Amino acid sequence: MELFWYIILMSMLAIYVVLDGYDFGAGIVHLFFAKTEKDKKAITNAIGPFWDANEVWLIAAGGVLFFAFPTLYASSFSGFYLPLMIILWLLIFRAIGLELRGQVHNTMWEAIWDKAFGIASLLLALFFGVALGNVVRGVNLGNVVDGVSTHEAHYFFLPLWNPTFSPHAESLGVIDWFTLLLGVIGVVSLTIHGANWIIFKTNSGLNERLKRVVFSLNIVLLLLVVVSLFAWHIIEPRPFHNFLAHPWLWVFPLTAFTGLFGLFKVRSFQKDGMGFLFSSLFLLGGLTSTVASIFPKVLPSTNSINPDLTLYNVAAHEYGLSVGVYWFIIAVVLVAAYMFIQYRVFKGKMDDVGYGEH
Amino acid sequence: MEDMLFYDRMQFAFTITFHYLFPQLTMGLSLMIVYFKWKFLKTKIDKYNDAAKFWMKIFALNFAMGVVTGIPMEFQFGTNWAKFSELTGGIIGQTLAMEGMFSFFLESSFLGLFLFGEKLLGHKLHFVTGFLVFLGSWASGYLIIATHSWMQYPVGYEILENGKFVLNNFGALFSNPWLLPSYLHNQAASLVTSSFVVSAVGAFYLLNDKHHGFGKIFVRTGVVFGLIASLLVAFPTGDWAAKNVAKHQPVTFAAMEGIFETEDGGSEIVLIGQPNMLEKKLDNKIAVPNILSFLTYQKWDAQIKGLNEFEPKDYPTNVPGLYYAYHIMVGLGTVFIGLMLLAGVQLIRKKLYKTKWILWSLMFMLPFPYIANTTGWYTAELGRQPWLVYNLLRTVDGASPTVSSGNTLFTLLGFIGLYLLLGLLFLMLAGKIINKGPQLNQH
Numbered sequence: 001m002e003l004f005w006y007i008i009l010m011s012m013l014a015i016y017v018v019l020d021g022y023d024f025g026a027g028i029v030h031l032f033f034a035k036t037e038k039d040k041k042a043i044t045n046a047i048g049p050f051w052d053a054n055e056v057w058l059i060a061a062g063g064v065l066f067f068a069f070p071t072l073y074a075s076s077f078s079g080f081y082l083p084l085m086i087i088l089w090l091l092i093f094r095a096i097g098l099e100l101r102g103q104v105h106n107t108m109w110e111a112i113w114d115k116a117f118g119i120a121s122l123l124l125a126l127f128f129g130v131a132l133g134n135v136v137r138g139v140n141l142g143n144v145v146d147g148v149s150t151h152e153a154h155y156f157f158l159p160l161w162n163p164t165f166s167p168h169a170e171s172l173g174v175i176d177w178f179t180l181l182l183g184v185i186g187v188v189s190l191t192i193h194g195a196n197w198i199i200f201k202t203n204s205g206l207n208e209r210l211k212r213v214v215f216s217l218n219i220v221l222l223l224l225v226v227v228s229l230f231a232w233h234i235i236e237p238r239p240f241h242n243f244l245a246h247p248w249l250w251v252f253p254l255t256a257f258t259g260l261f262g263l264f265k266v267r268s269f270q271k272d273g274m275g276f277l278f279s280s281l282f283l284l285g286g287l288t289s290t291v292a293s294i295f296p297k298v299l300p301s302t303n304s305i306n307p308d309l310t311l312y313n314v315a316a317h318e319y320g321l322s323v324g325v326y327w328f329i330i331a332v333v334l335v336a337a338y339m340f341i342q343y344r345v346f347k348g349k350m351d352d353v354g355y356g357e358h
Numbered sequence: 359m360e361d362m363l364f365y366d367r368m369q370f371a372f373t374i375t376f377h378y379l380f381p382q383l384t385m386g387l388s389l390m391i392v393y394f395k396w397k398f399l400k401t402k403i404d405k406y407n408d409a410a411k412f413w414m415k416i417f418a419l420n421f422a423m424g425v426v427t428g429i430p431m432e433f434q435f436g437t438n439w440a441k442f443s444e445l446t447g448g449i450i451g452q453t454l455a456m457e458g459m460f461s462f463f464l465e466s467s468f469l470g471l472f473l474f475g476e477k478l479l480g481h482k483l484h485f486v487t488g489f490l491v492f493l494g495s496w497a498s499g500y501l502i503i504a505t506h507s508w509m510q511y512p513v514g515y516e517i518l519e520n521g522k523f524v525l526n527n528f529g530a531l532f533s534n535p536w537l538l539p540s541y542l543h544n545q546a547a548s549l550v551t552s553s554f555v556v557s558a559v560g561a562f563y564l565l566n567d568k569h570h571g572f573g574k575i576f577v578r579t580g581v582v583f584g585l586i587a588s589l590l591v592a593f594p595t596g597d598w599a600a601k602n603v604a605k606h607q608p609v610t611f612a613a614m615e616g617i618f619e620t621e622d623g624g625s626e627i628v629l630i631g632q633p634n635m636l637e638k639k640l641d642n643k644i645a646v647p648n649i650l651s652f653l654t655y656q657k658w659d660a661q662i663k664g665l666n667e668f669e670p671k672d673y674p675t676n677v678p679g680l681y682y683a684y685h686i687m688v689g690l691g692t693v694f695i696g697l698m699l700l701a702g703v704q705l706i707r708k709k710l711y712k713t714k715w716i717l718w719s720l721m722f723m724l725p726f727p728y729i730a731n732t733t734g735w736y737t738a739e740l741g742r743q744p745w746l747v748y749n750l751l752r753t754v755d756g757a758s759p760t761v762s763s764g765n766t767l768f769t770l771l772g773f774i775g776l777y778l779l780l781g782l783l784f785l786m787l788a789g790k791i792i793n794k795g796p797q798l799n800q801h
Contacts, residue, residue, distance in 0.1 A: 151759055156760060
């Protein structure tokens with residue numbers, strides 16, 4: 001039962017990253033590449049009717065985490081207190097940037113909220129990458145100081161950084177060079193993803209330029225991925241042991257590389273949706289590979305005193321997990337139906353949706 | 359340690375109070391928008407469709423505020439109340455996860471269609487999307503109050519040796535005797551807020567001599583909905599909810615009613631007075647004998663336990679705060695009924711639109727349903743203290759063990775600043791929409 005909910009939770013997070021990922025990416029494109037009012041309109045139209053529902057995947061995944069793995073929820077949310085609060089504030093700024101921009105027609109007003117939306121999107125992409133880095137690297141569970149736990153074995157607290165920015169320090173910070181590397185990968189890959197969404201959903205004059213941007217950024221991304229694979233060996237001596245034990249898991253990295261290499265053909269795709277498909281494959285493959293490599297750990301311990309948190313020692317009780325399956329299946333069918341309707345009504349190019357015109 | 363708990367509580371109280379200013383309007387308003395749209399489909403009078411479109415703008419703004427201030431609520435269970443989440447997550451996580459899966463997806467998917475899809479969908483389907491948004495928001499309220507009810511009156515659980523609460527009866531979460539009265543009371547109260555807002559905007563237009571047709575529709579609809587909702591809040595839902603408190607939380611009941619001593623011949627109902635915790639009595643009391651016994655048990659001489667029967671350590675943590683919250687709520691609720699009755703009479707006599715003093719009163723009444731809703735929730739929450747899970751888990755045992763008071767104060771100050779900005783933006787934009795007013799035949 002724990003495994004079932006683990007798969008559900010990871011799938012929900014993966015869906016969240018693919019869906020809200022294009023919103024963040026669109027925000028970053030908006031910040032750096034949208035020059036004219038028409039470009040900006042095209043971008044906000046492309047995500048307007050979707051971003052709110054996309055964000056619900058985060059809330060819903062949070063809910064499932066709370067209900068199925070309460071110990072992990074309690075431990076990680078209190079331990080990552082500051083970065084989570086910053087993520088919350090950024091989500092607020094991003095949302096009001098999108099929602100309030102169109103309410104007043106004034107160039108200063110619009111400029112302020114454009115920047116709020118763009119900068120918040122950029123920082124969110126960075127922080128979500130950093131968050132993934134923290135999960136891979138692990139934390140000092142029990143806040144061990146000089147070989148003695150100062151808290152219960154499954155609690156910890158991380159400041160935003162420690163002065164050395166080293167992922168090997170005893171007192172870790174949220175941001176170190178390793179997690180920052182993953183943060184940058186987050187920004188680059190989501191920028192590509194967002195650009196692909198805009199190409200897919202609009203006929204804006206931006207599209208040709210964005211294809212060139214995607215191509216260039218993809219080279220950067222490839223380099224970063226290679227660097228991170230080496231960095232990973234510094235963090236974890238045997239990152240591939242799960243893959244060696246279960247060869248079928250190679251399907252995940254294969255998916256990621258299919259997406260990554262496929263994107264190099266972005267300038268010659270016949271259909272506008274192809275780029276989005278490949279960047280989705282990269283994100284899904286990258287996430288699942290990471291998850292597969294640390295399985296069954298959900299939050300590794302960096303000290304030798306307290307054990308890793310695994311999906312088995314953080315789960316809720318059997319009865320609750322079983323009964324949850326019933327309502328969850330009903331809910332998933334409904335959610336699939338909503339999404340089907342939503343994407344059907346707003347199918348095709350969305351340049352004329354008129355988002356934010358109140 | 360004390361500081362830490364204080365800041366954790368302040369942050370939750372501040373963020374939830376601010377958050378609930380928005381859902382209390384959107385839940386009620388969604389029903390009224392659905393009503394306007396339905397009325398348009400039935401009568402084919404364009405004005406009703408334009409009215410629906412006008413209130414959709416207010417709704418969208420409130421909904422956005424509700425969403426962005428709602429996300430921090432879900433996070434804070436883990437960030438600030440980690441121990442509580444760890445111990446009870448297997449139970450309250452059920453209802454909170456269900457809220458995400460059943461209502462947030464419904465609301466957010468169809469809100470986009472509702473706001474931008476009128477041209478694409480046609481009026482009938484557009485009405486359906488509006489109805490689904492309404493359904494989603496009311497389902498959300500239901501699941502939140504199911505969670506709240508479990509904390510007030512825990513059911514369907516057992517406690518393991520390690521102190522964890524585990525669910526052993528899923529159905530019990532929804533047949534909880536606390537749930538239905540609280541839910542209906544809360545939804546009626548939310549409808550009070552939306553009807554007062556609609557009628558206040560209508561009164562503003564009539565008194566300002568603009569948007570006459572809309573002003574009349576808003577005042578009329580607001581008064582009819584407002585009268586029904588104000589009555590429902592008091593009876594049967596409020597009465598029912600209060601009887602639950604008397605039965606299951608007698609010490610809370612004594613504190614909120616301001617009953618310090620048990621009276622043998624039946625207890626009085628306190629209208630005004632200030633709790634004096636040093637001398638354990640009410641100062642400057644104005645009370646009516648025996649009414650409280652009658653309202654609670656339908657017997658003039660029924661005994662109601664006073665605070666003197668309980669240990670001070672089990673008193674609600676803030677007795678005067680609880681007492682005032684409850685009395686402000688009840689006092690305002692009474693005023694609402696009175697005003698809406700008068701307005702209703704004038705409406706039937708076809709004199710409402712010309713009775714200036716009632717229009718002025720309706721307009722100035724706008725903030726008070728918000729105060730009544732907020733103090734109502736303070737009554738429930740302060741009444742539960744010092745417990746997180748009533749009689750089973752104390753608040754002091756639920757906070758996050760590793761988050762220091764300095765970090766919590768930092769984020770509390772951040773929230774205060776951010777929400778101050780949000781509040782100002784909201785008022786400015788809502789004012790702008792209301793000032794511009796509904797637009798004719800915009801479809």
